[in-house]
Amino acid sequence: MNKNILLIGFMGCGKSTVGRALSKRVGKYFLDTDNLIESSENKYIKNIFELYGENHFRNLELECANWLKSSVKSSVISCGGGFIYVEKYIKLSEIGDVIYLDVDFEQIVKRLSGAEIDKRPLFKDNSKARExxxxxxxxxxxxxxxxxxxxKTVDEVIEQIL
Known part of the structure; x- marks a missing residue:
C-alpha cells in the first residue's frame, strides 16, 4: 500500500515519537514537516517565527503540503501542530490517511520539558497555549x-492506528 499516514495533533502530543516507531513497524519512510521546513530554510522554526513571523511560517507549511501531495507516497508524516491550517487550501486527506493523536492539555504540559517549551514559540504563555x-x-x-x-504507550497508539 503506497498511501501516506499523516499524524496530526497539538505540539508535544507525540507525533514524531509515534511516527518514527510506526514507520519502522510498517516499513514506510518517516518525514516530519517541521524538520523539512527547517532543512529547506536552514533555520530553526523558533528563528523563522522571530525573523519572519507566523504568517510566513504558515506559507512554508503550505508549500510543504503541496510538495507532500505531489511527490510523497508510502510515508508516515508527522505534521507540525499548526499544519492543520493548510486544510483551507489543500485537503489533508488528499495527502494520506489523517490520524489525530488526542492528548489532553495537562498531559502535553507534563511531557514537555523546559527546553522543549523554549523551542516552541507558541507555548511561551501557558494560558494562550491552552486557548x-x-x-x-x-x-x-x-x-x-x-x-x-x-x-497511551507508543505501542498502544500504533495498535490503535493499525
Missing amino acids: LYEHRVALYKSVATKIVDGS
Whole structure:
C-alpha cells in the first residue's frame, strides 16, 4: 500500500515519537514537516517565527503540503501542530490517511520539558497555549480519518492506528 499516514495533533502530543516507531513497524519512510521546513530554510522554526513571523511560517507549511501531495507516497508524516491550517487550501486527506493523536492539555504540559517549551514559540504563555489547544482540537477532529488516544504507550497508539 503506497498511501501516506499523516499524524496530526497539538505540539508535544507525540507525533514524531509515534511516527518514527510506526514507520519502522510498517516499513514506510518517516518525514516530519517541521524538520523539512527547517532543512529547506536552514533555520530553526523558533528563528523563522522571530525573523519572519507566523504568517510566513504558515506559507512554508503550505508549500510543504503541496510538495507532500505531489511527490510523497508510502510515508508516515508527522505534521507540525499548526499544519492543520493548510486544510483551507489543500485537503489533508488528499495527502494520506489523517490520524489525530488526542492528548489532553495537562498531559502535553507534563511531557514537555523546559527546553522543549523554549523551542516552541507558541507555548511561551501557558494560558494562550491552552486557548490555542482548545481552538485546534475541533479542527483536528473535523479532518481526522481516525482519532486515537495519544496518551497511551507508543505501542498502544500504533495498535490503535493499525
